[in-house]
Amino acid sequence: MDNNIALLNIVSNLLLKGNPAQPQLIGRAQVQEGTITFLGREFKINRGTIDFINPYRIEPTIDIESKIDIRSWTILLNILGTPDNLVFTKSSKPSESDEDILLLLTAGKTRQEMIREKGGAWISSKVLAAQAASGLVGESVKDATGLDILEAKYLEKDDEFQSEGVEVTVGKRLSKRLTVKYSLETRGGETTQRASSEYKLIENVAASAYQENTGNYGVEMVYRLEFR
Numbered sequence: 001m002d003n004n005i006a007l008l009n010i011v012s013n014l015l016l017k018g019n020p021a022q023p024q025l026i027g028r029a030q031v032q033e034g035t036i037t038f039l040g041r042e043f044k045i046n047r048g049t050i051d052f053i054n055p056y057r058i059e060p061t062i063d064i065e066s067k068i069d070i071r072s073w074t075i076l077l078n079i080l081g082t083p084d085n086l087v088f089t090k091s092s093k094p095s096e097s098d099e100d101i102l103l104l105l106t107a108g109k110t111r112q113e114m115i116r117e118k119g120g121a122w123i124s125s126k127v128l129a130a131q132a133a134s135g136l137v138g139e140s141v142k143d144a145t146g147l148d149i150l151e152a153k154y155l156e157k158d159d160e161f162q163s164e165g166v167e168v169t170v171g172k173r174l175s176k177r178l179t180v181k182y183s184l185e186t187r188g189g190e191t192t193q194r195a196s197s198e199y200k201l202i203e204n205v206a207a208s209a210y211q212e213n214t215g216n217y218g219v220e221m222v223y224r225l226e227f228r
Helices: 098-106 110-116 126-147
Strands: 006-019 021-037 041-052 060-070 073-082 086-092 148-153 167-174 178-187 190-200 205-212 218-225
Touching: 006 041, 006 218, 021 060, 021 073, 021 167, 086 098, 086 218, 098 110, 148 178
Parallel strands: none
Antiparallel strands: 006 021, 021 041, 041 060, 060 073, 073 086, 148 167, 167 178, 178 190, 190 205, 205 218
C-alpha cells in the first residue's frame, strides 16, 4: 500500500470465494513494516493486521499500532476499525493529556511550555489550537500559493459584551522593505476586512498604514526587536 496516508509492506494469506456478482474475501493480511502519516508527522509501524471477516461484503477490519519519538516523548497512534469507521487513539510515554499530545505533534511543545514562553500568561486551549493549526498547515499552504505570511488567530473576549472570533491574515513581501497584508476578522457574526502595508525605514523601524471595509483607516510607526 502506497498513498498519501500510509506506506505499508503487507504480507497476506487471503481466500477469494463467491461468484463475480458477490465475491467474498476471507483471511488476514499482516503489516510487516511501514509508516503512517498523521498531522504531518510520520509514524513508524509497530504492528498491524488487516482482517477480512465480513461474510457479506469485502470490508477490511484494520488494527494498526504505530509510534513516533518527539524529543523525550514516545507517542503511540492506534488505528482500529473499518475504513468507513476508523478510530484514532493517541497515548504517550511519559503520559500526557490528549491536548498536550496534539500540541507536541503540531507545535513540538506542551501547553505548559508554550505558556512559559509567553511569560507565564494563561493561554486558552482555543488559542493554542489555532496556533498549532496555523503552524501545521502554514508552510504547505505558503509553498503552494507563494505567500510569505499565513497566520490564524483565535480572538478571545476582551469583556462580557464582546464575542469570540477568528482572524486570518495572509501577506506577501514585495521587496526587502515593503510588505502587504490582508486580514479577515469574524466576530459576533460581523466580518471586518483590513488591507495594510508596512514599509521598513531602517533596521528596526517601519511605517505601517491600513484601511478597513468599515471606513476606518490609520497610520502607525512600528518598532520591532527580534531575539532568541
